[in-house]
Amino acid sequence: MTHILVTAKLVPDLVEELEIAESGTALDMTWLRLIINEFDDHAIEQAIILKERSGCEVTVIAPDQEGMDDVLFTAAAKGADRIIKLVGDFEEGVNNHALARTLAASTKEIGPDLILTGVQGNDDFDGSVGPYLAEYLGMTYVGYVAGVTLEGDKAIVHKEYPGGLIAELEVTLPAVLGIQAAEQPPRYVAVSKVRQMMKEASIDEVDVLDLDPSGGLEISSMYLPEAAERAEMLDGDEEEIAARLVEIFKEIGVV
Amino acid sequence: MNNDIYVVIEHLRGQVADISYIMLAAARDLAQVTGGEVVGVLLGQDVKALADNLAADKVLYGEDAALAEFTSDAYQLALAGLISENEPRAVFFGSTTIGTDVAGVLSARLDLPLVSSCLKIADGVIVSQICGGKIMAESGLADTTTFITVIPGGYKPEEGQGGPPEVTPVSVTVADLKVALKKYIEPEVADVDITKEDVLIAIGRGIQTEDNIELAEELGELLGGAVCASRPIVDQGWLPTARMVGKSGQIVKPKLYLALGISGAPEHAEGMVEAENIIAINIDPGAPIFDVAKYGAEVDLFDLIDPLIEALEEAR
């Protein structure tokens, strides 16, 4: 049976205002609300779809961040067979090089045939997790994937290009795929099902001793972009407004 | 290590992608600080002519049958050799479906650092935009070859066009591939894909009747764009669902989003706030659309459309 591993992480929730820490080089973690990286959520969905279609075994692995237990139990309620949490010093955030190194170390023992992960995360500053994980494990990497079918030791993968063009690729396993979108949007799980899973399922914990962030650059300064303002209102009668609009169209370069 | 800045040229089906020109413009800014040359790296088969319009000091051209179409592992192998042999100061990749398949793997394989989402280079500083555009982060080049992935927005493609540069063939080794292109699947030709339009004329309830949509379409033709709508218009069956912008519709980021009679309820705004230029026409000065728009006019759209169409026709 094909064994699929999904890696997930939490990212800043952009619904909230983000603030910069006193150091001026990082996000203020005290005010940060974390949510699952939406692309990882799609990766979980794609794995469950493959399980339903081809009878795979699905394991979800993720670093211990505030709120991760809910994410893992939700994955279990959707159909993941095993959920694993990496326990270590993740609270202040780690870069993707470090995260990929620890994931790779734990993954070697699990021995999956296929790894699915979100193609990116909104806080990625040193690239995304998938390519590093692939390289550390000596696996092949393909990103921007929307659609996976398993055929023996191959995966038939749909990779998205701009403009709606899709490349159908044959990827020899083992491989890491960076998921852009699952074949259907992540399903809804009733809260009662998740709560039931909290009673029935357990999270396996793996201790992580050291995190090696080398490969990422140091941030020398972090700041908020200048705030957007309310629209500049155009005055005058309709003819004058029309004339001003045409000027603006020219400035923008659409006329 | 030398001071040259490499740019991995992206192209698909015989076309150089705009991100390649944008990267060349960024690389020029960085090369002026490092004192090296801007070097385009072009991989493929029978695509030498694609170098002609690149604003690079020179172009390294690696040709191989296995590079005829982009696949991640073929590009990784070809570039790994070139980069470790030549040790440039920095290598630019697009933060794209092509560039991100290659850059990260090479960072791990060659143990070289990578910084992503670079919007521009300012006095040698790499300025990145992360967290959905809500955060700016700056960094400097590492002591080794540094990989930089670039997002659009900081430079215009024209700034990276020029040439033709001198083209130097280089040998590349590509073997033992694990990824094979089986075929391309063309996008469905369904009506209009509003996510791909540079100009969108958006209509809401303020358009009042189905017949009035013609007015918006006329504007759309003059501006070379398409008409999209907020939910009620689609619910009415006046436009197909594929034209809907917002929460349960499309997310669009055109150059120009001209909103006619749209109040800008959060459900709609969610799909269009990232448009480069939002211009709102609404009779109601309190309409929330004016909070997200760059320009606004508080007039009855039916009084404005005719003069606007006239003014546009004159301008052409």
Added chain:
Amino acid sequence: MAANEVSHSPSFTKTFYESLFDFADGENIKACLQCASCSGACPFGYLMDFPPGRMIAWMRAGIFDEVMDTDTVWMCISCYACTEVCPKDIPLTPGLMTRAKEELLLAGNVPTELQSALEFSQRYGNPLGESPRKRADWAKDLQPEVPIMRKAKRPVDVLWFVGDYPSYHPRVQQSTIALYKVLNALGIDYGILGPEENSDGDTQRLAGEKGLFEMLAEKNGKAFSRYEFNEIITTDPHAYNAIKNEYPQLGIEYPVKHFTEFLAERLDDLKPLLKGNGEVKVTYHDPCYLGRANKVYDQPRALLEAIPGVELVEMSHNRTTSLCCGGGGGGMWLDGFQWEKAHVRLSEWRVSEAVTAGADVLAVACPYEPPRFEDAAKMVEGAGNLAVKDIAELLADAMEG
């Protein structure tokens, strides 16, 4: 639709049927006459593959599974119209229809729009997906300040449960601020929970998400227990219904009033403050969860009649026969889905009734309604001059004269 199917175990019909006995008067279902009054009274009954009566018939035949294969249960807006007319007093809305939605939801058969409202409720404690920290932002620039319990650090007479749409929706915020003015004018000693307040969860419950309802209720219950107050008032009839009828089952018991009840008790203090704004014909829309579900019909009308110059006229559907705005039972988050099925909007139907009644103002008392009816008024012929106003807004306006 999600991929997994509803389980078709042979005992499913039986288990489901018996689970309905747990509701108050639940066993009345055994006495169903198959009179079809429910299907006739339901504003969307003609579109449902299985209106309540037929659902019961299928259950009796032991083939309830088929009911679960359709998605037209999602047309139910939990408006109590069927329950109101049932001659055998079967709890059709709170029992049968809500349980049916629960089963669909457990099976993952959830329309996408509803799914995101439920996900937002889970994540942010409100169905709009807004930041919980901004829940009291509507009050930010108001003077005098709105007391937020955590900062006020003192007991209050009345805890004002503001609600989701009253806190976040730009149009409904205007009604909220109007109610703030009325409470201040009456010198009420009140406070709000601000960021500690969560969605009341009632509409999520009626959309089949019982677990989510319980989670939200527990959070609100915890917040209530932190502070001292004598009673709760709510802006939203759904919150009123939840705190009055559902929270006590979870051990969260507090006296609660809808603001119209609360103000009607203070009519003597209120009347001298109302100056009026000239002659105006007002019609009142009974919200389902104030009227049919909780039998509050007279207090809102008494408030309107207290405004000098107001002539109250009734629409053809009023009081027990009131017509739902379409937002209940998850309808608020199923607009697109229901439009595709029905190609009519209940809100437009209701607005044309207001026009026919000759009203200048359509008065409402539920936060779902101002945006729904105002949108509808743009589409309904002859409704161009119809104003949609919350009772709180009419009172606040009348105070300013």
